[in-house]
């Protein structure tokens with residue numbers, strides 16, 4: 186089978202089992218000081234025909250996989266047995282495997298790539314969405330990243346057309362609501378633009394996920410970053426508020442700012458304090474706080490507002506109730522993948538293992554923080 190489709194480099198963590206359809210290539214902005222995802226690349230629109238050809242290729246693969254399922258007696262279902270047949274045979278290419286894995290996970294979610302697919306003309310995106318739904322009528326969720334700059338320029342009527350054609354959720358990298366922080370990291374938008382963009386999306390009844398980046402104000406603007414971000418989120422009242430903590434990535438403009446002293450990063454403790462201020466000042470209804478990124482120090486900071494606000498703040502208090510050494514143990518455990526939540530530290534095996542590493546670093550006068558940062562560099 187001679188089929189081919191193109192996929193881009195990234196998707197949000199919540200789209201891990203979604204089919205990735207590349208509508209554009211790279212990022213039309215490509216200037217954020219903390220981001221190197223598309224460094225050295227040029228933004229390109231893909232033609233509607235090109236994207237439709239990819240979708241058709243995916244459909245051809247899906248038909249082949251379902252045919253295979255019938256052939257091996259699985260009645261058209263894409264289950265473990267079909268997957269292991271595909272993976273163990275070594276006969277099939279990565280494209281087929283990608284579609285098979287998607288069908289195995291339900292075949293219902295799609296993510297449109299890359300960094301700002303909504304920049305495509307509305308009527309063209311509608312044509313792509315309709316074609317996609319026609320080929321895969323079982324799809325329930327279609328999502329995309331969108332820059333606020335783009336969403337603020339699209340009308341509510343355009344978003345309604347996109348919703349009608351099948352677009353269900355938009356992920357916006359708000360990062361901060363503070364104009365000073367946004368200017369510092371060259372995000373190319375203001376808090377007001379974020380609010381207008383968010384409202385346009387919400388008025389069209391499309392689900393909205395806003396990303397807040399703890400740490401992005403550095404030491405100098407930390408409080409302002411938390412307060413202004415909460416203010417912008419309150420004005421939008423999105424469906425999801427997602428935490429995605431800053432990690433200074435080697436090779437970025439932000440790394441240069443750190444080296445020159447223009448930007449001072451927060452410690453994990455300071456990041457948690459910043460999130461505490463942010464959460465205390467959130468006044469939203471029905472919005473879910475989600476901590477689903479590996480860079481977040483506390484995975485348990487999740488819940489729906491307003492009812493879970495106190496529970497989230499109580500988890501933060503619990504973190505600060507640990508001794509200095511226990512917080513170091515927790516951070517090491519979290520960054521090394523041994524722990525996910527504070528309660529995992531109660532496991533005596535985990536506790537003993539982490540304590541012995543921390544004690545040994547302290548006894549030798551070695552800097553554990555440096556090694557934790559090295560571990561985090563591997564996540565990027």
Ligand code: SF4
Nearest residue numbers: 212215216217220300
């Ligand atoms: S808009 Fe997104 S992808 Fe583009 S440079 Fe900024 S963070 Fe990176």
